[in-house]
Amino acid sequence: MATKTLAYQPGHETASDGDVESVSKPVDLHEAIKPTWKGRIWDTFDLPRDERRLLFKVDALILTFASLGYFLKNLDQSNINNAFLSGMQEDLGMYGNELVTAVSIWTVGYVIGQIPSNLLLTRVSPRYVIPALEFGWGIATLGSYGVKSYKALYALRFLVGLFESGFYPGIHYLLGGWYTPREIGKRAMIFWLAGSLGSMFSGFLQAAAYTNLSGVHGLAGWRWLFIIDAIITLPIALFGFFFLPGLPLQDKKEWWLTEEENELAIARLKRIGRAGRRPWTRARIKELFSTWHIYILPLQYVIWNNGGIQQPMGYYLKSFNKKPAPVPGRHYTVPQINNLPLVATGIFIVVSLFYAWLSDGPLKGxxxxxxxxxAFFLLGIAIPLRIIPLYENIEAHFALYWLTSAASGAGPLILAWINEINQHDTEKRALLVAMGNDLAYVVQAVGPNFYWKTT
Structure with a gap:
């Protein structure tokens, strides 16, 4: 299903509910704007000069903050595992199930916070809420360096999860408040991939911090991990307070926009039917829960998020080192076990960007x-993986494992679609983006205990 991108037609405006004007004779922008080869590369090349200037500013500030913030969110989320392996286990006496408990407590905070945080964005400017969330998890991360017991760590991990919870759905909601359907897919994908890069590089960054700072000022290396992460995180949060924009349809003009640019930003959204805030009433709540969107769209995202093949290549490589060896003479070192699966990450990034550019461009939204x-690609990978004996045709296994990531690029496009299909109701848009990500994370956190066991 394509979402129509509507062009503004002067002289055809009528009043409608809320703060938005409707367009009685809309035109599909994918048809109205004929793309050039430069526009296929980056959509702003096909826009008028004033609109290009506006989007240059918005892209520079939103994508910079969002990408760095998501990179750091993944860094601060995963640092507990690096700390555990770097001496925290011994210092805090975490010899039982304490690490699993700490991760579970983080998950509780993450699940609790997403929906309230996104709904708050419909009433308080994202310019204040989202940087405040990042500042909060940065402070909680900093506090983790000084813990004397794992119980204190539990409390701080809950706060890290709670503050981090609103960042990902909040940025997607913010993207939906600035970009049209011919633009949002690419931006959502760039933002999402920044987090993937954060996960990929977090181990390298934290290993370097541990190696170079262990024992400095009498602090164990794992404590420095939390300090370094916080030092990186807090300035980005402060950057957001000054530069991250609110929503044009409901917040004040940003200081870095001219009056003309602010009016243009509002006009761009009105001509595609994007809505501003509306008051909560009993009738509105009833209307919200009577639409199919609230039951189907989050479920769609949950299925996508949890339907992929668990990245198995590292476990596969490690299995060759068992005794007795399943394949005599074949052995993989620790660097090989860590580095060979990175080919899949490279494929994932390239294919995901291709999906986004194709969706926004030739496929017209x-x-x-x-x-x-x-879905079909995953079936095409899963079936031969199931049929081919585990230790025969090893090169084919490598290729199939690497290609599993090529099927994983639809996530940001699904959230972009949720933004677009609910563009006439900003509260529902905020709710459904958060619901999809929240429920997906619940299943992702609980499900592997039953169907992805690694024993």
């Missing part, structure tokens, strides 16, 4: 093809 492509 259609998001659904990539849900089907991912």
């Amino acid at each position: 259609r998001r659904w093809p990539f849900m089907y492509i991912g």
Whole structure:
């Protein structure tokens, strides 16, 4: 299903509910704007000069903050595992199930916070809420360096999860408050991939911090991990307070926009039917829960998020080192076990960007093809993986494991679609983006205990 991108037609405006004007004779922007080869590369090349200037500013500030913030969110989320392996286990006496408990407590905070945080964005400017969340998890991360017991660590991990919870759905909601359907897919994908890079590089960054700072000022290396992460995180949060924009349809003009640019930003959203805030009433709540969107769209994201093949290559490589060896003479070192699966990450990044550019461009805003492509591609990978004996045709296993990531690029496009299909109701848009990510994370956290066991 494609979402229509509507062009503004002067002289055809009528009043409608809320703060938005409707357009009685809309035109699909994918048809109205004929793309050039430069526009296929980056959509702003096909826009008028004033609109290009506006989007240059918005891209520079939103994408910079969002990408750095998501990179750091993943860094601060995963640092407990690096700290545990770097001496925290011994210092805090975590010899039982304490690490699993700490991760579970983080998950509780993360699940609790997402929906309230996103709904708050419909009433308080994202310019204040989202940087405040990042500042909060930065302070909680900093506090983790000084813990004397794992119980104190539990409390701080809950706060890290709670503050981090609103960042990912909040940024997607913010993207939906600035960009049209011919633009949002690419931006959502760039933001999402920044987090993937954060996960990939977090181990390298934290290993370097541990190696070079262990024992400095009498602090164990694992304590420095939390300090370094906080030192990186807090300035980005402060950057957000000054530069991250609110929503044009409901917040004050940003100081870095001219009056003309602010009016243009509002006009861009009105001409595609994007809505501003509306008051909560009993009738509105009833209306919200009577639509199919609230039951189907989050479920769609949950299925996508949890339907992929668990990245198994590292476990596969490590299994060759068992005794007795399943394949005599074949052995993989620790660097090989860590580095060979990174080929899949490279494939994932390239294919995901291709999906986004194709969706925003030649497919004219259609998001659904990539849900089907991912599903059929996964079947095409899973079936031969199930049929081929585990230790025969090892090169084929490598290729199949690497290609599993090529089916995983639809996630940001699904959230972009949720933004677009609910563009006439900003509260529902905020709720459903958060619901999809929240419920997906619940299943992702609980499900592997039953169907992805690594014993």
